[in-house]
Amino acid sequence: MFFCLNLFFFFFFFFFFFFFLGLYFYEYDTYFFFEWFFFFLNSCGFSLIFYFDWISCTFMSFVFLISGCVLFYSLGYMSGDLNLVRFYFIVYLFIFSMVLFILMPDLLCLLLGWDGLGLVSFCLVIYYNNISSLISGILTLYMNRLGDVFLLLSIGWCLNYGSWHYMFYISFFDDDYYLIIYLVLLSSFTKSAQFPFSIWLPAAMSAPTPVSSLVHSSTLVTSGIYLLIRFNYFLIYFDTYFLMVISLITMFLSGLGACLENDLKKIIAFSTLSQLGFMFFVLSFGSLILCYLHLLIHAIFKSLLFLCCGVFIHSFIGNQDIRFMGGVVNQFPYISTMFFVSLICLCGFPFFSGFYSKDFILELIFLKEMSFTFFFFFCLSVSLTIFYSFRLIYYLFYSSSYYFPFLSVNYNFYMVGSLFTLFTFCVFGGSFIFWLFEDEFFFIVEFEFSVLPLFFFFFFFFFSFIFKISWFYLNYFYFYFFGSMFFMNFFSSNIFLGRFFGFVNLSYKLIDFGWLEYFTFGLLKLNFNWLSYFFDKFILNLFKIYMLSFFFFFFFFFFF
Incomplete structure (x- = not known):
């Protein structure tokens, strides 16, 4: 508990530090740009970048403020939880991923924080080990992985330009660059739960309430907007x-x-x-x-x-x-x-x-x-x-x-x-x-x-x-139609995930419990049993092995 209290004040210290640092950057219109260069590969530079300006510092200060309040709140809310240490470590991992995402203006390095946010969000949604949390976590994971696919495609397309530092291409536009802007838009839609990827956010409410306060209201879901703010000059010409x-x-x-x-x-x-x-x-x-x-x-x-x-x-x-x-x-x-x-x-x-x-x-x-x-x-x-x-x-x-x-x-x-x-x-x-x-x-x-x-x-x-809004409640179709965002939960989960897991179940029954297992694993097991029995009988008869080896070597050396 004292460790968590110390961390609470530690987060508050970082809140004030980064807030006043961002205020200094804003007033004097300055920024710090740190780059750690690794190597060149096929004329593409691989480097680690940290970019400090007033936007990144103030956003990071508010992340530390909300994280400190949520961790302090969790001491009372989850006091009887048996896995409280695991919960705190997952939240710390989320904060670390968020800091990496905020400070890195490079698509390749940004993927570290971006992917970490999706993975930690999945771990927090399935924190309560029940079937409802698992279904919500799988839906959250698949939607976030879809956004990762769009970001990976934009990273691959940036190979045409020799670098992933998108801030260096603010004054550079051609027809190919619109593809990167579309891919970044789609990835931000999945992370910020915009239509038609929006049903995972209500489903993610299976997580503990402090997680919903930190992850699914103020930090994770706003990461897509923060990414578009970083791509600000591209959106002006778009x-x-x-x-x-x-x-x-x-x-x-x-x-x-x-x-x-x-x-x-x-x-x-x-x-x-x-x-x-x-x-x-x-x-x-x-x-x-x-x-x-x-x-x-x-x-x-x-x-x-x-x-x-x-x-x-x-x-x-x-x-x-x-x-x-x-x-x-x-x-x-x-x-x-x-x-x-x-x-x-x-x-x-x-x-x-x-x-x-x-x-x-x-x-x-x-x-x-x-x-x-x-x-x-x-x-x-x-x-x-x-x-x-x-x-x-x-x-x-x-x-x-x-x-x-x-x-x-x-x-x-x-x-x-x-x-x-x-x-x-x-x-x-x-x-x-x-x-x-x-x-x-x-x-x-x-x-x-x-x-x-x-x-x-x-x-x-x-x-x-x-018009008596209770009419919506009496008519179940209209209530479900408007309450589920025009059947968004069905089109997001039941069609795609349901078909996928249905195919997995069918394959499990046909392959693991079907004839294919008999023809592969069953026959191999039968043949290996026969071979092990043969070698067992062969090795135990030591005198026969000695005589056979003697005649074999004699025949080999005499004729060859």
């Missing part, structure tokens, strides 16, 4: 219409899924999907700084949201269904306050941390020229965020708990301490970050445009009451 369409589809489908889901962790996973699509939509307009600052702020309040959910799940004896919860505001006033603040940060309530980045982004969208269809679905997706947030507040705070009259209400020091740390950054972090880093944007938008998402929310809210 047709981003494709990126805009994919991000809008992800926002809309995940918003509908969150409105119809009853699992608490899956609702927040759909919320993370919606925010990731929101960031990709901002990236399609070329607003890299706004997207990056929203990424940092979103990491803070989404981690707080997951950790508050962990307290509720821990107290409701492992239950995650929001229909069985209720009245938590009376039983957990402090945790409920933090949960409510993180939710209104998600909605972009004025003067909380989520407001500063989200309001700037909304004003940017209002000033941009786009089709009315895109504008309508974007505002509708933003209003869906407000809708499922208030749905969560209604179920958890104002409904009654009929099913669990006996709750384990226990305020653990480690859990509350980490929550309070994140809560402080959640309240003051947005204004502090924009005060320090944002000095390029100043928008003036009319009042009618500023309240447009609120109008969409009330329109959808009253629409749901008029």
